[in-house]
Amino acid sequence: MNKISLRNKKEKRFQLYGKTAVLVAISFLAILLFNIFSTGISAFKQTYVAVNLNIPLDVNKSEINPRAELNKSFLKMFPEIQSRTERRAALSLLSKGAKYEFEELLDKNEGKIIEGYHWFLASADLDMYIKGTVKRQGDTAGRIDENQMKFVDQLESKNLIELQSNKYLLSSADSREPEMAGIKGAIIGSLYSILIAFLVSFPIAVMAAVYLEKIASKNKFSDLIETNINNLAAVPSIVFGLLGLAIFLNFFELPRSAPLVGGLTLALMTLPTIVIAARAAIKSVPPSIEEAAIGMGASKVQTIFGFTLPLAMPGILTGTIIGIAQAIGETAPLLMIGMVAFVVDVPGGPMDASTALPVQIYLWADSPERAFTERTSAAIMVLLAFLILLNLTAIYLRKKLEKKW
Amino acid sequence: MTEKLKLSIKNLDVHYGDKQALFNVNLNIMEKEVTSLIGPSGCGKSTLLKCINRMNDLVEICKIRGQILLDSQDINEASQDPVLLRMKVGMVFQKPNPFPKSIYDNVAFGPKLHGMTKSKEQLDNVVIQSLSKSGLYEEVKDRLFEPGTSLSGGQQQRLCIARALAINPEILLMDEPCSALDPIATAKIEDLIAELKQQYTIVIVTHSMQQAARVSDRTAYMHMGELVETGLTKTIFSNPQHEKTQDYITGRIG
Numbered sequence: 001m002n003k004i005s006l007r008n009k010k011e012k013r014f015q016l017y018g019k020t021a022v023l024v025a026i027s028f029l030a031i032l033l034f035n036i037f038s039t040g041i042s043a044f045k046q047t048y049v050a051v052n053l054n055i056p057l058d059v060n061k062s063e064i065n066p067r068a069e070l071n072k073s074f075l076k077m078f079p080e081i082q083s084r085t086e087r088r089a090a091l092s093l094l095s096k097g098a099k100y101e102f103e104e105l106l107d108k109n110e111g112k113i114i115e116g117y118h119w120f121l122a123s124a125d126l127d128m129y130i131k132g133t134v135k136r137q138g139d140t141a142g143r144i145d146e147n148q149m150k151f152v153d154q155l156e157s158k159n160l161i162e163l164q165s166n167k168y169l170l171s172s173a174d175s176r177e178p179e180m181a182g183i184k185g186a187i188i189g190s191l192y193s194i195l196i197a198f199l200v201s202f203p204i205a206v207m208a209a210v211y212l213e214k215i216a217s218k219n220k221f222s223d224l225i226e227t228n229i230n231n232l233a234a235v236p237s238i239v240f241g242l243l244g245l246a247i248f249l250n251f252f253e254l255p256r257s258a259p260l261v262g263g264l265t266l267a268l269m270t271l272p273t274i275v276i277a278a279r280a281a282i283k284s285v286p287p288s289i290e291e292a293a294i295g296m297g298a299s300k301v302q303t304i305f306g307f308t309l310p311l312a313m314p315g316i317l318t319g320t321i322i323g324i325a326q327a328i329g330e331t332a333p334l335l336m337i338g339m340v341a342f343v344v345d346v347p348g349g350p351m352d353a354s355t356a357l358p359v360q361i362y363l364w365a366d367s368p369e370r371a372f373t374e375r376t377s378a379a380i381m382v383l384l385a386f387l388i389l390l391n392l393t394a395i396y397l398r399k400k401l402e403k404k405w
Numbered sequence: 406m407t408e409k410l411k412l413s414i415k416n417l418d419v420h421y422g423d424k425q426a427l428f429n430v431n432l433n434i435m436e437k438e439v440t441s442l443i444g445p446s447g448c449g450k451s452t453l454l455k456c457i458n459r460m461n462d463l464v465e466i467c468k469i470r471g472q473i474l475l476d477s478q479d480i481n482e483a484s485q486d487p488v489l490l491r492m493k494v495g496m497v498f499q500k501p502n503p504f505p506k507s508i509y510d511n512v513a514f515g516p517k518l519h520g521m522t523k524s525k526e527q528l529d530n531v532v533i534q535s536l537s538k539s540g541l542y543e544e545v546k547d548r549l550f551e552p553g554t555s556l557s558g559g560q561q562q563r564l565c566i567a568r569a570l571a572i573n574p575e576i577l578l579m580d581e582p583c584s585a586l587d588p589i590a591t592a593k594i595e596d597l598i599a600e601l602k603q604q605y606t607i608v609i610v611t612h613s614m615q616q617a618a619r620v621s622d623r624t625a626y627m628h629m630g631e632l633v634e635t636g637l638t639k640t641i642f643s644n645p646q647h648e649k650t651q652d653y654i655t656g657r658i659g
Contacts, residue, residue, distance in 0.1 A: 217465055288502035292565070294463060295498070296515045296572065297491035311505065 036384075040377025046166035046179060047122040047130040049093060049155060052077055055106075055114040064106065067099040070120070077160075078151060089147035093155075095121040097168075097180040119164065124178040124371035126152065130161060133370065142370065169378060173346050174360065178371030181364075183379050185346045189259050189339065189354030190328060190386075196263025196350060197327050201270045202320055206309075208271075209278035209316075214304055233272035240269040241336025249337060256338040257353035265333045270323040277319020281312035314401040321394035325387050331358040357383045411436040411606045412457065412576065417471035419452055421464065426452045430471070430632045432625055434576075439598060439607045441621035441638070443614060445653065448627040450610045454578050457608065458494040459487045475576075492519060495569030499581040501561035503553030503568070508545050511553045511564055512536060515572035531571055539567035540597055559590025566597065570605075577601065579609040583616065595620050614654055618642050626650045 051074045055064075071091055081087055098120040105118060125143040128134045129152070134142030139149045155161050168175075173185030212229075216222050244265030248254045254261050285308050293303040309316075334340065340359050347354035355363065357379060364376040412434040419427040427449045434440050442450040452461070459480065461467045473480050480490050492515075503511050512532045515521075522528040532549075536542035541563045545556070553564050562582055569577060579598075583591040598607060598620045611617050617624050618638060625635040626649070634641065634650045645651045 286502070288498060288500055289504060291460070291463075291498060292502045292504065292568075293514075295458065295460060295491060295496040296518065296568065297488045298518055299488060302518070307504065 036377045036380050039374055040379075040381045042131050042133070043169060043374040043378035044166050045131070045163045046168065047127040048119040048162050048164050049122045049126070050117040050160040050162070051094075051098075051120050052117050053114050057111075057113050066103045066106065070094070070099055070102045078154070086147060089145070090151045093123055093126050093148060093151060095123050095179045096177050097121050097175075117160070119162065121168075121179055122161070124369065126161075127179055128370055130163065131374075133374065169375065170382075173344050174342055174355065174363070175344060178367075178369050178375060181372070181375060183357065183360055183375075183382060185343055186355045186357045186360035186379070187382070188347050189262070189343075190356040190358075192259035192347065192350045192354070193262040193266055193334075193339075193356055194324055194328055196260060197266035197270055198320070198324055200264060200267035201274055201323070204267075205271050205274035205320075206278050206316060209275050209282055210304055210309070212275075213279050213282045214308065215300070229272050229275050233276055236332075237269055237330050238332040238336065240265055241333030243268060244333060245336045255351055255353070257341045257343070257355075258351050259339075259347060259354050259356075260350040261337050262334050262339050262354075262356060263350065265337055266327040266330060269330065269333060270320075270327050273323035273326065274316070274320050277322065278312065278316045281315025281319065282308060284315065285311045314398040317397045317401070318394050321390055321397075325390045328386060328390070329358050329383065331356075331362055334359050335362075357386070409436040410434075411476070412608075413472075413474040413477075414453075414456075415472040415474065417453070417456065417469070417473065419449075419456060419461070419470075420468040422466040426630055427456075428630045430627075432632055432635060434606060434608060435623065436606050437602055437604070438622040439602050439609060439620055440623045440625065441617040442608065442610045442625050442627060443612075443617050443653070444627035444633075446612075447629075449630040450627055451580055453627070454496075454580055454608060454610050457576070457578055458491050458496055460496065462487055492572050493574055494576045494578060495572065495574035496578045497562070497565050497569055497580065497582050500585050501558055501565055503556070503561050503564050506553060507550045508536075508553050508556070508564060509549040512567050512571045515568060519572060521572065535567040535571040536564075538570050538601070539563040540593065540600075541567055557590070559586050559593060562586060562590070562594060563597065566594075566601075570601075574605065576606045576608065579607065581610050581612060584612060591616075614642075626653060628653070 051070065053073050055069070071094075074094060075081060075087060075090060078090055081090060101120050105114065122130070125148075129136065129141040129144050134144075139146040141149070144152065152161070168180050168182045170182060170187075171184050172180060172182035175181040212222065212225065244261060248261045248264055249256060254264075289307050289311065290303050293307050294300075298306065334356050339355055340363065341353055341355065342363070343353050343355055345352070361376055361379045361383065364372040364379065410433055414430055414432040414434075417427055417430040418425065430449075430453060432440075432453075442453060444450055455461045456469060456473060457480075461469065469481060475490070475493065478485065504514060506514070509532055512535050513528055516528055516531050522531055533542060536545065541560060544560065545564075548555075553561065556564060562585075566577075566582075583594050586594065595616065598609065601607060602622075609617075609621065621638045623636065624638045624641045626633045626641065626645075626647075628649050634645060634647045636646075641650065642654060645654060
């Protein structure tokens with residue numbers, strides 16, 4: 001009687017330990033996610049300033065100097081400005097990128113009169129103040145000084161400052177100006193890298209797994225290979241970066257910073273993961289099915305491609321997606337092959353210089369500008385979204401393929 | 406009974422690595438008869454059966470010495486292709502193992518694999534005939550395209566028999582085909598065996614002596630890798646020559 005109550009108590013205690021462990025793990029995850037979201041969500045909005053434009057029809061738009069014209073229009077809104085210092089203070093509220101938006105506006109309205117208020121991108125300093133990332137202390141806020149604050153207050157009182165959705169974040173590549181910096185280049189670079197990594201590693205790994213599991217004879221040599229594949233999966237990723245640097249850049253002389261090289265390097269890294277997963281999946285195919293096929297006179301290859309691989313495919317795909325998800329978040333090997341460059345263009349192909357999402361996060365996290373902090377978190381959110389998407393794909397594929405009995 | 410020799414096993418030794426599984430086995434199997442192999446677990450019945458369609462080729466450490474003559478041709482000769490052999494010698498396994506495909510595709514697998522049919526109609530005919538031969542057609546004719554694994558255990562085993570029959574073999578090997586089935590399903594399979602021996606030579610491994618007595622014309626008793634005694638089933642069960650056989654069939658060992 002006593003023993004049983006002791007045993008029950010022990011069981012309760014053990015359950016409690018388990019629940020506590022799960023709770024701790026979940027709360028850490030919650031803290032992480034909350035932190036990233038609360039910092040990053042503001043990066044999806046961007047401060048805009050309205051400028052009163054008045055460009056008559058008879059002006060030849062191709063002869064306009066866009067920056068000078070925009071500045072002129074902006075300064076007209078503050079007739080009280082006298083000194084050069086004041087002028088510069090006012091103009092610094094607009095982003096350097098505002099002139100591109102103005103150019104675009106001119107192009108779009110070729111042959112029309114442009115007048116009235118139009119929204120232009122504000123500088124990162126103003127953006128930080130409007131979003132409340134930097135707090136106002138008297139007449140200053142962060143890098144906004146008293147001179148600038150005058151104009152900010154004027155603009156705000158006339159409702160000429162507004163938060164709009166940030167169209168740069170997802171549609172442009174990196175920039176020195178935080179307000180114009182985006183992750184499109186990094187996303188495209190990552191996608192190219194992952195695509196190449198998948199195309200290279202998946203067939204090689206599956207074939208290697210099939211050979212090792214089904215065709216190769218078991219001896220000391222195959223044991224050695226098996227041990228080494230398992231060891232390869234545990235090699236630090238930066239070592240694969242060095243390998244990629246030595247082989248693809250120095251020996252084959254492929255272009256630096258290219259997603260092609262990044263993908264090949266990531267393929268090297270993913271290879272052992274997929275081989276191990278594929279071997280486990282192949283091993284778990286019931287031998288009775290293969291025996292039946294052999295007994296019917298199917299050859300070894302017919303059996304492998306007709307039964308073993310289709311039955312092992314859900315497991316192989318799950319392992320592959322885990323490997324790819326690992327590769328998509330990998331930074332170190334990409335640093336070694338030069339994908340850490342400051343690239344302002346969205347790559348047009350796998351041979352163009354590019355960064356990748358995790359490298360972009362690394363670069364922005366390293367940047368002294370306050371405005372890059374929220375963009376770092378936003379980029380992490382996008383990366384997490386990609387990972388979730390990949391995992392959902394894995395679950396979907398597994399469910400779908402397993403249904404086919 | 407025709408008394409025509411179909412398969413002759415001569416001086417067969419089988420080694421798995423260092424372990425010898427069969428010792429100098431000599432056995433003659435007659436055409437269109439049911440020969441059952443009985444004996445205690447680990448006596449080498451299944452090993453012998455697997456030698457007949459060279460399933461032991463898959464086991465790397467397996468070494469075979471001696472002759473297995475199918476219609477006076479040694480099946481282990483280098484010129485003999487195991488694929489052609491397995492077309493002549495079909496096999497049904499202990500556990501029903503239908504392919505993860507539809508009932509139709511299970512049966513159509515062999516004919517398609519060996520290119521035995523030229524048209525869809527021909528293939529349909531082969532499938533229907535094979536399913537009829539194994540007594541399954543009436544039960545599944547409305548759901549030919551449902552998965553083979555959706556059938557009951559006994560039906561699955563008959564599906565496996567239909568699958569083996571679809572490539573029209575000469576010999577059918579059965580490795581304890583009823584050991585995973587209930588008595589009713591077992592009875593159906595036994596009836597089926599009695600019917601099938603009109604057309605096929607059947608070798609069956611079984612643990613059940615009653616089953617051997619019911620279905621087989623000849624019985625071979627094996628013990629510790631040796632073939633102890635072989636003869637007409639009636640004789641073996643009523644008047645065994647060897648003491649070991651007698652001990653086994655009276656239940657003293659095994």
